[in-house]
Amino acid sequence: MVQIIDPKYKDADYQRQVTARRRQKGKRFQALGIAALAVAGLMLAALLYSIVSNGARGLMEDRIAVEVYFDPAKIDPKGTGELSVMRKFNYDTLVYPTLYEALGIKAKGRSDRDKRRKVKQLIGLGASNQLREMVVREVGRDPISDEAILVSGGTQLGDTVMVELTALSTSANPYTQTLRDLGMLHTRFNGDFFTGVNSNDPGYYGILDALVGSFWTLLVCFLASFPVAVLTAVYLEEFAPRNLITDFIEVNINNLAAVPSIVFGLMGAFVFIFVFGMPGGTALVGGLVLSLLTLPTIIVAARAAIRAVPGSYREAALGLGASRQQAMWSFVLPSAMPGIITGTIIGLAGALGETAPLLFIGMVGFQSGIPLTPVDGTPTLAVGIYNAFGSQFDELKNQLSNSTIIVLLVLLMLLNGTAAYLRYRSEKRQ
């Protein structure tokens, strides 16, 4: 018998030792895999923790209830009774005396200056506006003189009114607990967040305009990309001749899928806004830019869905005398539709979260009302997050941005969930 290897290596005891060592190595390798998953899981947990813990605080707001005396001697010292005079007053100063008194802080003098500053930090930017509007409101501008048209806000000078104001930075403020004990400060659900619009004042910040803007943007994106993508997919799968032009189209589609999204933003800013003169900061331009990103996604999904329709069905239709196009429009495309729609939803979900391509088309820092049409200026939800991040107020930068993220993630979950459900249903049917 030919002995290829030295018998000592086939000794059972020796081999058992070797095998045990190898198994040990295998275990270590496997442990690396678990560690990798653990790293991914930990990062996700940290991310979600950060979003939820900060975002939840943004969904609640602290309110200070305080009696405000609209002192005529301060607001309109000369007694002119003119609205334009009353408008110039810094109304937040009316709040402080009451608060100082409640907290036992001297209203004057050096000794309590730091304490007074702490109290002032509690009252947000919007408080002055809110109180002013109670006295005098601007309803429009005169087209000729460009002066504000003012009307009375209902509150008369000399009145004492109970007012609720948003309190800022309460967690770091030493007087929060005292005011809470006095019954002057309470926490409530931040309704403004869902009904208000983009604002640099955390007390009044809301996402309604961004929600509507995202809707318009996705609508434009859908209308611009879906028909083109489906027709492209049909053409490439069914009708395109095999030639250089077709190859070139395919190469281009593949490349588009890999172009960094910020480059689409550059191109969008130049082509749509500079060359074509479309209105900047609008859902129209945003949707068009995003459609450049979703186009390859939908094309790829649509081609896969069309390819998945069994060829035998197609042949049966052709055998009955249908033309290739009739077979396509009446049979193949409808059968592929669930798959195409699933891909489209996934593409739109991606577009909903995109920010980079929208940075240069005038959405950043934009402030306006709720966009009623796609050609009104508006941020999207994702751009809204970036806008909030740019704020100097901790509530906006840290908390409300994360609250917006929660809303965005819920919407993404709904969209992706719908896509998953559609896929599950069409798989089950087959």
Place this chain on the structure above:
Amino acid sequence: MLLLLFLAALLLVTVFAYFAGQKRALSAVRGHSVGRTLSTNNFGLAALPSFYGQRLAYLVFIPPFVLLLVWWLVEPRLADALISWNLPESMAGASKGDLVGIISSIREAAAGKIALPSADYRAAVEALQTLTWVSTTGVYLLLSLLLLSLLILGLATSRPELRARRAVEGWNRWVMFIAASVAILITVGIVMSLLFQALSFFQAYNWFDFLTGTRWSPGGAFQRGYGEEASGGVFGVVPLMTGTLLIVIIAMAVAVPVGLMSAIYLGEYATNRVRSFAKPLLEILAGIPTVVYGLFAALTFTPWLAAGVEALNSVLNLPVIRPAVLFVANVFVGLGNIFVWIAGLLSGLLSGSETQFMSYFTQVQLQTGSDIALAAGVVMGTMIIPFVASLSDDAIRAVPDSLRDGALGLGSTRSEMMLRVILPAALPGIAGGVLLAVSRAIGETMIVVMAAGSFAYLTFNPLDSVSTFTVQINALLTGDLDFGGTKVQAAFAIGIFLFFITLALNTLALAIVRRFREEYD
């Protein structure tokens, strides 16, 4: 306004034409009970009635619509041309700036906003007013006329023997072809718009200095220690390259091992129960928008990391350990700095300007600023984990099962099979996937815009702040967009740089992956 009205009319007539075409074809054969022949169907028509309708709809819609588009593109150019033709002789020698003012005043005069500034401009203003009338009224009148005549023509030609299906399907193919060509159009649009702006930039700024310059200071010369004129910015991309490289290396150092090992574990070892929560975990990571990662990196992860470094600092405050750790860190960073140093040396030699090499050798201290390259890189790596995992999984799956059988049949353990047979076989595919991931990391914007610095320091220290291509594009384009300005043009110059880098990486990666696939098909 008239545009909307006309578009509405166009749509209405198109819908009408669809039904009228069908009716017309059917009425032509009414009473002709000829039955089916080889050239006609049951109706006595050469095609189904609906094709006659579609044909007519196409016929009335396409020509006016295309003409309208053409007019919309041509009209602004025409206005410019008309004005310059009709300018008085005396204006021929006017400076460029004066001309711009004159043209805008002519425009305003034509619109009736201001009075005629001078009799010399009467001809230009009148020509412009004629054009305005044409583009607001005349064009629509003409197009409406065309629309009606097309409708009549189409109805007249809707004879039963007309091969309407052929015509319609032929046009359908053209529409599909045009849709497919949009992809080409977009690519051309990207390249043209980037090139257009980038070329203007390189007219004002030496491309060689751009590629080899070690200083990036678009705002002018208020960067520390340099005493240059405060007007024009300094645009040298070397610090952006090193910054991008540093962050991409950090990201890959996280994403490649974690992604690859996750794919191996999920594909080879995990029980169904583990898989059922690990797969969604990766899908969630993949589905989170980048702006969310950016916010996390900037507001949560960076402070955590800074606190971690701080804690490390106090723990390491022992006589022997601290220098040892710093030594190791400096060796690592120094290796990277050699690259930076070579870049600086090259650019100094090539451009002939004086370069202070020694300033690049900053000693690593365990200190962090407000922006940490490491934080941006780690979060970016986390974002890319699922991407690497899915591409690795594809590559591993592409290795034929016969190799697994072969390895197991020889008595390999599963990890030996994986490490010694499957992974080496899948390596080209994995490498291609990693290249795709690198290309994605280079183009990633939000995380670095929010969490990396805006100052382009030339350093390889991961605890420092560095800047990247995408950060600087954003910085240059923030605020008013002045497409004639050097800053905006510089952004487009970086853009085209970025475009071609990612294009090259992707082409390379796809070529590798394709060859790898062919090997096992």
Place this chain on the structure above:
Amino acid sequence: MSDDEIRMSCKGVDVAYWGELAIKNVSMDILSKKVTAFIGPSGCGKSTFLRALNRMNDTIDGCQVTGEIKLDGNDIYAKGMDTVFLRQWVGMVFQKPNPFPKSIYENVAYGPRIHGLFRTKSELDDIVEQSLMGAGLWDEVKDRLRNPGTGLSGGQQQRLCIARAIAVNPEVILMDEPASALDPIATRKIESLIKSLAENYTIVIVTHSMAQAQRVSDKTAFFYAASLTEDDDSNLIEYGDTDQVFNNPIDERTRQYVEGAFG
């Protein structure tokens, strides 16, 4: 046959995929240093049974083996049995040549490397050389050991796989239709190789070709799938000397099969 030594013995082996039987109640003894051929129509379970002999079925989801298979008196499905350990003793060669995408040398050295079967480089060189000689490939490849194994012809690749299997010096080599993907000349080479290997190793071969079974094997087992659902208590219909099975079969179905009535 009393002088024949029994290498593997199987008793009442069932193999099921997700509860569905692929092999029913097979009992046979595989003799040492003999070639045993498994024949039968496609889907009769002969390959499944072969894979059960070195527990390659363990890698397939939902596969369940019951009954008793012993190698030299040790139950290979016993709790403490390590498959890695087992497969050193029972090697396998597959239908499609599957050399690793490595050099010829590294292909053969793979088994000795993972099992730790050498101390020095020269020992390994010897193993590689002897294995390639044993597989009749040495003269053809000795000058290009560093070339990739995938660059060889189909027949050479299969002999490389055989060399790779014998490099760990197994007791038993299982071959799953080793020549079915090869041309007739390469097939002949493999067949004569199998015969010469039988001097040192116990060989079990699954084959589609009855002529091949007659040429190379000493014992033949006939499997038949239809009997899984019929009343037979086993789908191993007949097992005996090759001569007897082909020339004087006991079972009617065996006779029909070897005469080419179905297949």
